[in-house]
Amino acid sequence: MHIEPGVVEGAKIFLSYGTAVAAFGLTAKMALDSIRRNGGVTALALRSLITTALVFCFFEVLPHHAVGVSEVHLILGSTLLLMFGAGAAAVGLAAGLLIQGLFFAPFDLPQYGMNVTTLLVPLWGISLLANRLIPSATPYVETRYTQALALSTAYQGGIVAWVGFWAFYGHGFSSETLASVGTFGIAYMSVILVEPLIDLGVLALAKALSRYSKGPLFNVRLHHAAA
Numbered sequence: 001m002h003i004e005p006g007v008v009e010g011a012k013i014f015l016s017y018g019t020a021v022a023a024f025g026l027t028a029k030m031a032l033d034s035i036r037r038n039g040g041v042t043a044l045a046l047r048s049l050i051t052t053a054l055v056f057c058f059f060e061v062l063p064h065h066a067v068g069v070s071e072v073h074l075i076l077g078s079t080l081l082l083m084f085g086a087g088a089a090a091v092g093l094a095a096g097l098l099i100q101g102l103f104f105a106p107f108d109l110p111q112y113g114m115n116v117t118t119l120l121v122p123l124w125g126i127s128l129l130a131n132r133l134i135p136s137a138t139p140y141v142e143t144r145y146t147q148a149l150a151l152s153t154a155y156q157g158g159i160v161a162w163v164g165f166w167a168f169y170g171h172g173f174s175s176e177t178l179a180s181v182g183t184f185g186i187a188y189m190s191v192i193l194v195e196p197l198i199d200l201g202v203l204a205l206a207k208a209l210s211r212y213s214k215g216p217l218f219n220v221r222l223h224h225a226a227a
Helices: 008-035 041-059 078-085 084-101 104-132 145-171 175-208
Strands: 065-067 070-072
Touching: 008 078, 008 084, 008 145, 041 065, 041 078, 041 084, 065 084, 065 175, 070 145, 078 084, 078 104, 078 145, 078 175, 104 145, 145 175
Parallel strands: none
Antiparallel strands: 065 070
């Protein structure tokens, strides 16, 4: 989902600064909610360190390929949400993306506002969706495949929608841009197919190793009903 350099240039890039500020505002809200209902400040800090390291690995270590106007990454946003909570997932996505840009991909830094918006706004959306899809009495380790698929589809669909927005905003509605966005969207279908299976595998492992996956390092909702 890294927007390629040159997609949005000049004065148009200032819009991404505004959307990034809004995305950071959503991150602050999710973080505050985690502090109040999901273990407090220390738990959020510990989980955020873990999610930051994981996100960095997702971007830098896992296979990724440039397709059309962006890159296809296995970001695992819904996995991070279920395992660590929305606040820690949001902090990890923003910080992991920034660390990668600062130390390994400085050519991506001008696009940071676009990329962080593309990651965080859909995460906020699926945090709300999870509350509707998964009953409050159901721990996340009991998540069903259809629920995991809905969360993954919503998150990855949000990413594709934002990538499309930036492409059309930067280059206009041309047949070339439409084809490029379409190619990227089709390629991202592979992520939508794989991520729910990863979600369920990770959740099953957390359930089997419950003595290790309870406590401040993981989402309280992982093994418990909603407060």
